[in-house]
Amino acid sequence: MATTVRMPEVLANTTEAAIQSWSVAVGDEVAVGQPLAEIETDKAVVEYAAEVSGTVLELLVAEGDLVDVGAPIAVVGEPGEATTSTDAAPAPAATAGDAPADPESAAPVADAEPAFDESTASQEDVASPDGGGETGSAPDAGRRFMSPLVRRLVREHGIDLVGVTGSGPEGRIVRRDVEPLIAAKGAAPAEPAAPKAEATYAQQAAPAQEAAPAASAASTPPAPPAAATTPGADADLIPHTRMRRTIARRLVESKTQVPHFYLTAECRVDRLLELRRELNAAGTVKVSVNDLVVKAVAGALADVPEANRTWSDDGVLQHRAADIAIAVALDDGLVTPVVRGVEGLSVSELGRRIADLAERARSGGLRQHEIEGGSFSVSNLGMYGTREFTAIINPPHAGILAVGAARRAPVVVDGVLEVGTVMSVTLSADHRVLDGAVAARWLAAFQARIEHPLTILA
Incomplete structure (x- = not known):
């Protein structure tokens, strides 16, 4: 019976990861312990070894694709064995548009070391200069190499990569190559607006007070102003990387809980x-x-x-x-x-x-x-x-x-x-x-x- 290989939790409490590169191809024989893929998380690029033996029947995730932990990524079984329909439908990871402002805040902190190095980017074929094409859809002449993190930044900020020369290994585009373009476009993507259901406590607890005179409303202490995040004439905004967010959160947790x-x-x-x-x-x-x-x-x-x-x-x-x-x-x-x-x-x-x-x-x-x-x-x-x-x-x-x-x-x-x-x-x-x-x-x-x-x- 064919076995579905799922995206492992390569580090404790990791919620999503990307296949940086496959170490096998469809039709290859694999043994337990043999390298199957290199998996990239927000903390590290790690080698994932096969946990079952057999023939690689399908690779369900392309190199560079970001998927949730537990999503199917490959199928291993006997040569010619049929696979089930569920094997071919890996659940994609949440995109930047529907994720919270800090997508890592929902997951508890891992006890492993943060180690995401975007200079070790996976290879990606980009069909258009804005990075929006699908993997493998561009001819060799149009190939651009970047990591999943860079691809996400390109899409979030609408960055045009025409004329950008990668400074990473083998000319790969890394985070530092796109940061100046992000800064030139202005602030990072805005925080999601709070839904109406999250109005002030007074509006939730006593809707009738909405019709009260402005004088009574003025008696309610104003909320403290939010910290300024928009770059001004004397500062440039450098967006947080996933690794920097992870480091910040883990160090705060260490100092407050240890x-x-x-x-x-x-x-x-x-x-x-x-x-x-x-x-x-x-x-x-x-x-x-x-x-x-x-x-x-x-x-x-x-x-x-x-x-x-x-x-x-x-x-x-x-x-x-x-x-x-x-x-x-x-x-x-x-x-x-x-x-x-x-x-x-x-x-x-x-x-x-x-x-x-x-x-x-x-x-x-x-x-x-x-x-x-x-x-x-x-x-x-x-x-x-x-x-x-x-x-x-x-x-x-x-x-x-x-x-x-x-x-x-x-x-x-x-x-x-x-x-x-x-x-x-x-x-x-x-x-x-x-x-x-x-x-x-x-x-x-x-x-x-x-x-x-x-x-x-x-």
Whole structure:
């Protein structure tokens, strides 16, 4: 019997997604675990593996099409097997015209990292310069490449793409290419007007008051003015991307629902820097300070296992491995891919994995499992010269270490003042899981490993 493959919820609480590219064609044989498609959400582009074996009988969704989670996207079965009529009717995702002003507000926040990189756009054939044509309806000479996000912006704002040169990979049109055109046309699409049923409370509760003299109406306090969103002579309006909205919502949720507290330490890193120089001189893989920091974080989690825990509604989860998320900056946000089992990796192998994840995060090539899970995060702004900062916890992680720049500073050693190299780090901890004493012991263990770096390699 043929099996209908439906759009998966590739990340928790995702409500819609697009097929960025198919990895199979009709007639191909697929096995469980074989890549089926690359799926693009507002947070990431992830590889979706087949969950059934058989022959691909139909592909119901074109590359670039946005559909609801749970909608049919393909049919797999035996060669020549008939498919049912319901297989050929995938439910499209809500369009911009009938969606609320913030289409993501209806869905709860996922506990995975936001990671939508529109520069990794899927290929789309556009029949006309305004982007309104159907996929595959244009000749090769008229092909324009863009992501579902760009296509939606083009349609929402009525943008003419004649003369637009894509700055993304292989000339793809990305968000930054259309933003100036959007700004030139004026404000973003207006918020939907409130229906009459949502009139003022006085109109709903007492319709007779509508006929009252204006003097009585004046006694009702006026509603506070809405924040200005129309660009003026001194400002340009840059429309929110889906990723920026997701980041904003998740960070607000973290700060309001997760009880943060902070601990700061200064680590002397002269020995650490010397170890790094020796490793890079002897090895073929260049090791960064951040690689050593992440390895020290894993070592401290092994020293204080009570810190390797996360909160859940059913109880506290005690993690056995050090799965650590690394903050990676994108053009318009950030993503935190997870390196798993850091405690068992050599520093050079850890460096390779971090570099690979960072590169694929920026190009949109992360897989689903690479942006989920973990118990701890590291955010390093030292390369920008930032002395110290505090970071917001990335749920469901119980902590995030903010790493500042290494700098020359006066230090006291055995009562004698001398010049050394120090690095400030700040731990943001979830007080639901980590008590102050546990967090302090973890930070002390981390500091000890940084200041005695040979313990990092053990």
